[in-house]
Amino acid sequence: MRLTARSEYALLALVHLVRHADEAYLSVQSIADAQGIPAKFLEQILLTLKRARYVRSLKGQHGGYRLARPAKEISLAEVIRLFDGALAPTESVSKYFYESTPIEKERALLKLFKGIRDYVSDRLEKTTLADVS
Amino acid sequence: MRLTARSEYALLALVHLVRHADEAYLSVQSIADAQGIPAKFLEQILLTLKRARYVRSLKGQHGGYRLARPAKEISLAEVIRLFDGALAPTESVSKYFYESTPIEKERALLKLFKGIRDYVSDRLEKTTLADVS
């Protein structure tokens, strides 16, 4: 798995939302300022998070974003998969994003990489926003 | 870490060389045919492996490539780093390829990703070509 800036920003924004969950809706701009994220880029990211139902939004004055679910019900695995796809080191050992790749015929390599996928997957499934906020 | 076709091909070629270590030098073409790798692309890859001293070559008729070291002394970690860089999920937790990234200020995230890096790193350091051939 390889984290892009997109998913790193997404995690930062979500952590920020968790920490300010009481203050109702936070504007893109305020999150961008607080976390040092380019505002228009963050807009895109929050929109993706909204479509995937991790956050809710409100338009107009005093609008913005807030979490749509309790922090402990959102795993890092979900968020990273949403932006970066497979958690596996190569797609031929991915559960949700399987595709054929060259090493597929080599049993020993496959087994090793599956083991790595399982570990990474397990760690990220078990860690929620609540754990890192 | 994300495997590219390059490093997957490299692993396949190396495994092939391990299995035919007795037959002296194998030509790029014969390896390419046996492993289903585009020959000119493989040429590039073997050249990189040669410069990094994992294989040796001989030009001219009956030339080709062979391993430069015993299979058990070449870890998968080295090979993958050579082609794909960091084994870490993000460069801010990479040992050999460190660079600053957005999540860096979040201690809990950093710790988690370092844990993942350590695991992946350890598995790949401890697995050698001999183990997968």
Add this chain to the structure above:
DNA sequence: CACAATCCCGATCGATTCAGTCATATATGA
């Protein structure tokens, strides 16, 4: 009602990476 704040959304862009090819030079053995 008008306006400002804010989300919504598609298009575009420049840089980089990836997978792979091409042409050519160079070395080697028969």
Add this chain to the structure above:
DNA sequence: TCATATATGACTGAATCGATCGGGATTGTG
């Protein structure tokens, strides 16, 4: 000398990444 190899650099087309741009739609406030 010739066929067979590796050595090397340049190139290319497609995809991805990290944004930015420009509007449109909605909503609370004065």
